[in-house]
Amino acid sequence: xxxxxxxxxxxxxxxxxxxxxxxxxxxxxxxxxxxxxxxxxxxxxxxxxxxxxxxxxxxxxxxxxxxxxxxxxxxxxxxxxxxxxxxxxxxxxxxxxxxxxxxxxxxxxxxxxxxxxxxxxxxxxxxxxxxxxxxxxxxxxxxxxxxxxxxxxxxxxxxxxxxxxxxxxxxxxxxxxxxxxxxxxxxxxxxxxxxxxxxxxxxxxxxxxxxxxxxxxxxxxxxxxxxxxxxxxxxxxxxxxxxxxxxxxxxxxxxxxxxxxxxxxxxxxxxxxxxxxxxxxxxxxxxxxxxxxxxxxxxxxxxxxxxxxxxxxxxxxxxxxxxxxxxxxxxxxxxxxxxxxxxxxxxxxxxxxxxxxxxxxxxxxxxxxxxxxxxxxxxxxxxxxxxxxxxxxxxxxxxxxxxxxxxxxxxxxxxxx
Amino acid sequence: xxxxxxxxxxxxxxxxxxxxxxxxxxxxxxxxxxxxxxxxxxxxxxxxxxxxxxxxxxxxxxxxxxxxxxxxxxxxxxxxxxxxxxxxxxxxxxxxxxxxxxxxxxxxxxxxxxxxxxxxxxxxxxxxxxxxxxxxxxxxxxxxxxxxxxxxxxxxxxxxxxxxxxxxxxxxxxxxxxxxxxxxxxxxxxxxxxxxxxxxxxxxxxxxxxxxxxxxxxxxxxxxxxxxxxxxxxxxxxxxxxxxxxxxxxxxxxxxxxxxxxxxxxxxxxxxxxxxxxxxxxxxxxxxxxxxxxxxxxxxxxxxxxxxxxxxxxxxxxxxxxxxxxxxxx
Numbered sequence: 001x002x003x004x005x006x007x008x009x010x011x012x013x014x015x016x017x018x019x020x021x022x023x024x025x026x027x028x029x030x031x032x033x034x035x036x037x038x039x040x041x042x043x044x045x046x047x048x049x050x051x052x053x054x055x056x057x058x059x060x061x062x063x064x065x066x067x068x069x070x071x072x073x074x075x076x077x078x079x080x081x082x083x084x085x086x087x088x089x090x091x092x093x094x095x096x097x098x099x100x101x102x103x104x105x106x107x108x109x110x111x112x113x114x115x116x117x118x119x120x121x122x123x124x125x126x127x128x129x130x131x132x133x134x135x136x137x138x139x140x141x142x143x144x145x146x147x148x149x150x151x152x153x154x155x156x157x158x159x160x161x162x163x164x165x166x167x168x169x170x171x172x173x174x175x176x177x178x179x180x181x182x183x184x185x186x187x188x189x190x191x192x193x194x195x196x197x198x199x200x201x202x203x204x205x206x207x208x209x210x211x212x213x214x215x216x217x218x219x220x221x222x223x224x225x226x227x228x229x230x231x232x233x234x235x236x237x238x239x240x241x242x243x244x245x246x247x248x249x250x251x252x253x254x255x256x257x258x259x260x261x262x263x264x265x266x267x268x269x270x271x272x273x274x275x276x277x278x279x280x281x282x283x284x285x286x287x288x289x290x291x292x293x294x295x296x297x298x299x300x301x302x303x304x305x306x307x308x309x310x311x312x313x314x315x316x317x318x319x320x321x322x323x324x325x326x327x328x329x330x331x332x333x334x335x336x337x338x339x340x341x342x343x344x345x346x347x348x349x350x351x352x353x354x355x356x357x358x359x360x361x362x363x364x365x366x367x368x369x370x371x372x373x374x375x376x377x378x379x380x381x382x383x384x385x386x387x388x389x390x391x392x393x394x395x396x397x398x399x400x401x402x403x404x405x406x407x408x409x410x411x412x413x414x415x416x417x
Numbered sequence: 418x419x420x421x422x423x424x425x426x427x428x429x430x431x432x433x434x435x436x437x438x439x440x441x442x443x444x445x446x447x448x449x450x451x452x453x454x455x456x457x458x459x460x461x462x463x464x465x466x467x468x469x470x471x472x473x474x475x476x477x478x479x480x481x482x483x484x485x486x487x488x489x490x491x492x493x494x495x496x497x498x499x500x501x502x503x504x505x506x507x508x509x510x511x512x513x514x515x516x517x518x519x520x521x522x523x524x525x526x527x528x529x530x531x532x533x534x535x536x537x538x539x540x541x542x543x544x545x546x547x548x549x550x551x552x553x554x555x556x557x558x559x560x561x562x563x564x565x566x567x568x569x570x571x572x573x574x575x576x577x578x579x580x581x582x583x584x585x586x587x588x589x590x591x592x593x594x595x596x597x598x599x600x601x602x603x604x605x606x607x608x609x610x611x612x613x614x615x616x617x618x619x620x621x622x623x624x625x626x627x628x629x630x631x632x633x634x635x636x637x638x639x640x641x642x643x644x645x646x647x648x649x650x651x652x653x654x655x656x657x658x659x660x661x662x663x664x665x666x667x668x669x670x671x672x673x674x675x676x677x678x679x680x681x682x683x684x685x686x687x688x689x690x691x692x693x694x695x696x697x698x699x700x701x702x703x704x705x706x707x708x709x710x711x712x713x714x715x716x717x718x719x720x721x722x723x724x725x726x727x728x729x730x731x732x733x734x735x736x737x738x739x740x741x742x743x744x745x746x747x
Binding site: 128131132135145146147148150151156157160163164165166167168360364395411414415416417 | 433435436437466469471482483484491492493494495496497498499500501519673682685687688689
């Protein structure tokens with residue numbers, strides 16, 4: 001084999017490097033043996049003539065690519081085949097991870113290959129050169145899952161070790177593309193340090209990022225401005241950390257939007273500033289969720305269920321979840337509690353937890369108490385059972401203390417319903 | 418690991434469907450709870466894969482490049498990358514119950530679903546307790562439907578009700594024999610008919626094999642019905658027709674299935690027990706009984722009616738009862 005020294009690295013660079021870039025950009029992170037290949041070949045003493053080397057080099061590329069294409073059916077053949085730069089037919093519309101890159105590089109490789117004469121497959125190859133042929137299957141240019149890329153990308157590996165659930169993120173097509181294009185050192189690290197400064201613990205970062213992976217595309221300055229805004233509204237650091245943890249999308253809202261929402265809650269609920277603040281800290285998803293259900297629920301409480309304004313305010317400060325409850329479930333629960341169990345409004349206001357429990361639980365327990373003759377919900381009379389004891393305690397305690405029966409009796413009764 | 422949890426999850430079990438839930442919701446809830454249990458195993462050990470890495474081997478100036486096989490950690494099969502091991506389970510439902518009815522609902526999971534077909538083909542009877550309310554008639558025979566008629570019921574006594582029920586049972590007895598397409602001229606068929614063991618082994622309209630009043634306190638009454646090929650709506654219509662026969666009106670306030678074939682109330686799991694362990698235990702407990710009963714029902718001699726009717730627990734008086742009823746009805 002005659003290899004000419006100056007020509008090897010240049011030609012090799014053009015051909016071999018293109019095969020590296022053909023998959024995604026993350027190849028540069030992967031400790032490829034190909035790099036050693038490059039260096040190794042530039043130091044190769046044994047050379048033959050240009051022709052022979054070029055023939056061999058071309059053949060190597062073609063051999064390795066054919067081998068690869070036999071392992072991964074369509075990808076490399078199409079990389080070589082399509083020189084037009086349009087989308088490959090097998091590409092999935094959803095995950096177009098690398099639509100531009102392979103066609104560009106296939107053009108490059110084809111141009112380089114056009115100048116080379118064909119090489120005979122019976123050409124002898126030395127041991128060192130044989131070792132340095134890359135035989136790994138290439139990365140698929142497009143895929144549905146991140147499984148194919150996780151072993152080749154340090155970013156993805158570090159995210160998995162943090163606890164981020166990639167299987168959930170890859171269900172959103174843009175999310176996976178975003179994650180692949182990020183660099184851990186440059187982009188992700190800054191945001192992680194910022195989140196840690198905010199007060200989110202290491203073991204909570206995983207769940208946070210699974211929900212709000214889009215925070216990586218936010219500007220760090222914007223995030224700092226938003227936190228500063230929240231602090232200016234007298235939210236303490238611990239409170240802000242708690243809010244961000246429970247509502248992961250909070251920091252993705254602009255200052256203006258956050259301001260509007262806080263203002264809405266202040267006006268709508270007509271609570272004092274401190275109480276609104278406490279409410280928002282307890283249920284921060286009020287700020288990130290839609291406002292229409294809240295408006296509708298306020299109307300339901302006032303008009304349909306007939307609670308007065310101060311009663312609604314009291315109930316909401318005790319159980320904030322009532323603001324985002326399902327309207328149908330609310331009305332069904334209220335209908336049963338008020339009409340069937342005959343509990344007046346002022347008692348329901350004292351125990352709003354009843355709106356947060358499943359209706360079947362309330363029904364079963366009430367029917368059991370009626371069967372035993374212990375269904376007494378009037379605080380004036382003896383043997384009074386309060387609503388929160390009815391709904392909030394677990395089954396064993398309910399049976400023993402309130403119903404004064406055994407759990408087996410309760411189960412037998414349930415089987416007669 | 419998921420596969421270990423799934424290995425024992427094949428077979429039939431019964432749940433108690435509470436009133437107000439659709440049967441499909443029950444099936445989906447059971448599937449969710451089972452999936453939670455199956456995927457809750459501890460995380461698998463970190464995996465490794467073998468890669469041939471190029472590296473200099475040897476000492477001194479002779480740094481020769483060779484490929485060495487090294488085990489490197491891989492994250493391809495980590496649960497955070499591929500998701501939970503099990504994302505769906507195959508659960509089938511036996512004889513369905515509509516939303517307002519409650520009671521024993523047989524479910525089959527995994528390979529047990531083919532036993533559901535066997536249970537269907539065995540054409541076993543089912544037990545219901547039906548609660549009726551005299552004095553009202555509604556459009557869907559239910560006490561929450563639109564009221565159509567109201568009537569008095571002072572003239573109704575227990576004896577009248579019992580007589581009506583006996584009439585119903587007698588007429589259905591004739592239908593049983595007719596739909597079972599048995600030639601009654603043979604000795605075996607006659608003996609089976611005498612013992613009351615005949616029932617149709619293919620499609621037929623609703624047939625009541627036994628009906629009895631357990632409790633009568635006007636306007637409420639409670640009847641126990643043993644029937645086959647029924648729907649709960651037809652049972653409510655039955656209550657309506659009983660009211661009409663009694664020259665008053667009646668609606669049905671509760672339909673509860675107490676037995677489905679060989680699954681009774683004791684085998685049915687309540688909502689608090691819809692989790693992996695309880696269901697596995699229930700499957701194990703029911704498996705021998707299921708196998709024995711299905712073999713008895715569908716085993717050798719499928720063509721002729723050499724079948725025992727499994728589980729008529731409340732009618733323990735035996736063959737003489739069938740004779741007695743036949744004589745009074747016929």
